[in-house]
Amino acid sequence: MRVRFPVDDHALSTLHALAFESPVEVQPWAARLERHALTWVGAFSNDRLVGFVQVCWDGGAHAFVLDTAVHPQYGRQGIGQQLVQTAAAEASAAGCEWLHVDYEPHLTNFYSRACGFSPTNAGLLKLRA
Template structure:
């Protein structure tokens, strides 16, 4: 596998992120990623040969809590540690920027991945607003 370049706050284009979303989740994603990323604590992207292959966003409350969201790796590049490397990079930036707690929610099939990144399971609640 070629070298993977991890970039902090690269602000990928709308088209590039939409392409990754379609490949990863089979959805187009947000209509305006830049508006979200401007307000994020940080976002991390993985590139191979200048092609976006992974992404993670860290939202925050403006204080000491952050929320890891949208972690994804293109299906052709999974199981090479790229997701973990992006999460580690995002956590490093969070520490540098004064964050004390990072929250993540995940579907059951991703439990082992997030536990391998150092997260511990907690009780939490989610409400979907239609």
């Protein structure tokens, strides 16, 4: 696990596309993370990025897990859990009191059982079509 590693936009965009089964669209990850994230964590096999998570925050007590992704060839090995645990430790060290995450129902076992999150009700407002 590497915290706040130098981000290669192409490598992270490719990992994100593979993990979420979508086309690769290179995004400005490095600039976005520097501007908005409290921290980010990468999992590497040799020097290949195989997992990622970021933590954004409100500058106070609340932090938010976003973009948890593991390369499909590395799934089911505990990498996602290690990423989230490392991210949680980083948020705690920064003084955050709460760590939030939104997830789809099929990820309940991962976030609740493997990572220790308590299920809560949350709301979502789609701002663009």
